[in-house]
Amino acid sequence: MTNNHQPIEKVSIIISRGSLEGVYPGLIMANGARMEGIEATLFFTFFGLDAIIRKRMDHLKVATVGNPAMHLPTLLGAMPGMSAFATSRMKREMEKLDIPPVGEFIEMIHDAGGTLYACKATVDMFHLSKEDFCPQVEDIISVGQFYEMSAGGQIIFT
């Protein structure tokens, strides 16, 4: 594709949700950025932190309630096992497309040169510490630091 615009050189992607479908778009965009030679920073905040918490990152679930695009009646979605069922279905489809599990994906983005940060306000609110996170997490930073690091780039909120 050719156009006259300046190419994107840097992106900062915020991941704020902790469901499987809430986390993956940001990870795919961050990895895609690195594949294009674009500098990528990931900032995990609120429930998005689950994607970098060691014990939780590979156990994220698809939300089957409150999502009209699931095309599933709310009461049915609330039944025991529905979320686990939808999650395993989605994981299987993703594996077919060579989309890695969260832990492996985070490692891949990190090895590709992407940097990962946890949001300080959320870390304090949930009483977490650096030890709760996977080793790929660079640091726990404030919103101010995040903006500083994002200077000159695009910010994408997911």
Place this chain on the structure above:
Amino acid sequence: MTLTVAADIARDADGHIANRSDWNEEVAVALAREEGIEELTDRHWAVINFMRKEFDSKGDAPSIRKLTKESGVSTKELYALFPKGPAKKSAKIAGLPKPKGCI
């Protein structure tokens, strides 16, 4: 000499070689120089050959994940070998079209 090798070859809209039959190892070296890679080492060739083999059997370039799992070149090394876009650059040097996948 090497720069003129690739200069006359037909390209597609992305700047990749249009006809695979125009590709050979000398052309690969010239294409690498276009991408700022001065010398193709054995490690570069491991990636290039894997890309070509995958494309021949699947019709598209492999994902980075497949590339790192099956070619024996780690993600870190891949980005070091082909800075600023390993999938795209290695495909170009291998004489293949730009990869279609997102991963």
